[in-house]
Amino acid sequence: xxxxxxxxxxxxxxxxxxxxxxxxxxxxxxxxxxxxxxxxxxxxxxxxxxxxxxxxxxxxxxxxxxxxxxxxxxxxxxxxxxxxxxxxxxxxxxxxxxxxxxxxxxxxxxxxxxxxxxxxxxxxxxxxxxxxxxxxxxxxxxxxxxxxxxxxxxxxxxxxxxxxxxxxxxxxxxxxxxxxxxxxxxxxxxxxxxxxxxxxxxxxxxxxxxxxxxxxxxxxxxxxxxxxxxxxxxxxxxxxxxxxxxxxxxxxxxxxxxxxxxxxxxxxxxxxxxxxxxxxxxxxx
Numbered sequence: 001x002x003x004x005x006x007x008x009x010x011x012x013x014x015x016x017x018x019x020x021x022x023x024x025x026x027x028x029x030x031x032x033x034x035x036x037x038x039x040x041x042x043x044x045x046x047x048x049x050x051x052x053x054x055x056x057x058x059x060x061x062x063x064x065x066x067x068x069x070x071x072x073x074x075x076x077x078x079x080x081x082x083x084x085x086x087x088x089x090x091x092x093x094x095x096x097x098x099x100x101x102x103x104x105x106x107x108x109x110x111x112x113x114x115x116x117x118x119x120x121x122x123x124x125x126x127x128x129x130x131x132x133x134x135x136x137x138x139x140x141x142x143x144x145x146x147x148x149x150x151x152x153x154x155x156x157x158x159x160x161x162x163x164x165x166x167x168x169x170x171x172x173x174x175x176x177x178x179x180x181x182x183x184x185x186x187x188x189x190x191x192x193x194x195x196x197x198x199x200x201x202x203x204x205x206x207x208x209x210x211x212x213x214x215x216x217x218x219x220x221x222x223x224x225x226x227x228x229x230x231x232x233x234x235x236x237x238x239x240x241x242x243x244x245x246x247x248x249x250x251x252x253x254x255x256x257x258x259x260x261x262x263x264x265x266x267x268x269x270x271x272x273x274x275x276x277x278x279x280x281x282x283x284x285x
Contacts, residue, residue: 017043018051022060025072027138033069080137083121087112089214089251089258090122093222096247101126104240106226107133108247111140111147113219115159118142118151121220130227131205143167143178146197146209147223149185154211154219154262189264194241204228208241210248213260220259222248 024032024040032040037048052070055061059075084090090110097108101124110122118140125133142148142163152160168175185195198206207225214220224244231240252259 014051017041017047018055021048021051021055022072022076027135031064031069031071033066035068037070084136087121087214087220089220089255092254093247093251094122094124096250097122097124097222098126100124100224100240100243100247101129103243104224104226104235105129105230106224106240107131108222108224108244109147111151111221111223113151113155113221115155116163118148118221128230130230131225141201143174143181144197144200145223146185146195146207147221149182149197150189150195150209150211151219151221153182153186153189154213154221156217186264189262192237192241193245193264196236196241198233198236199228206231206233206236208236208244210244211262212248212252213262214258222251 020041020043021037024037034045034048034052037043037052038045041048043051052061056063056070056073059073061070062073063069064071087110093110097110100106101108104126105128106126107129108124108126109120111118112121120134120136120138120140123133123136125131140148142152152163155163164178168178181200188195193210195209196207197209204227205225206228207223209221209223211219211221222244224240226236226240248259248261252261
């Protein structure tokens with residue numbers, strides 16, 4: 001299985017280094033020691049000690065047992081309302097998302113591009129769905145999910161090229177693998193109107209994804225994920241994907257100023273020494 005490499009920006013300033021420390025934590029890595037933070041960030045131990053002390057004083061980190069370990073502090077959550085509050089389309093989309101989730105016994109989500117990755121901002125779990133439910137704010141793989149690859153293709157060219165470089169540098173095997181997957185995704189979006197993925201993230205998981213443009217260049221991705229023992233690939237392509245398209249079109253019709261679907265009809269891979277994609281760049285103001 002091909003894993004994502006680090007897509008975080010290089011840490012230069014104290015602010016960037018502090019944010020880099022906070023980004024080391026996740027749902028799977030809820031507690032980290034000072035030694036682990038040194039290894040993950042590449043920063044000197046003295047710098048880690050100084051920055052973790054400052055972050056603890058700000059309430060963004062909390063000391064944990066054993067001594068020298070840390071967890072995120074509750075004050076981190078104070079940023080969430082300002083982010084989620086701007087995404088009012090979540091409320092408009094929720095009923096249709098839940099209806100699709102129940103119909104397909106699936107999980108329907110909205111994720112938001114950050115310029116460095118993709119994070120969940122809305123999750124609807126269908127009745128009977130066996131897909132693991134992540135927390136809001138959980139990061140997605142950019143390479144092994146339909147959502148991640150659709151996001152990469154929809155992003156601004158300079159951001160996409162930077163991410164592709166970081167995802168594939170020093171790993172020619174992953175570069176070739178990702179090039180093929182992105183080409184397939186581009187063809188999917190052009191011909192079907194949605195991307196799909198079967199088994200890249202997990203052999204029993206498949207999904208369909210549609211990226212849309214939001215104001216200020218923001219990319220949002222609507223996704224429906226289902227287990228392979230609750231649906232077939234044929235159902236994914238013939239039923240679930242088109243129903244997801246209907247959800248997206250409904251949101252666009254209700255809030256045209258907040259979501260614009262992308263016309264992929266003129267999109268095609270352009271083969272160069274470094275693979276680029278000609279993707280429509282029309283964005284909302």
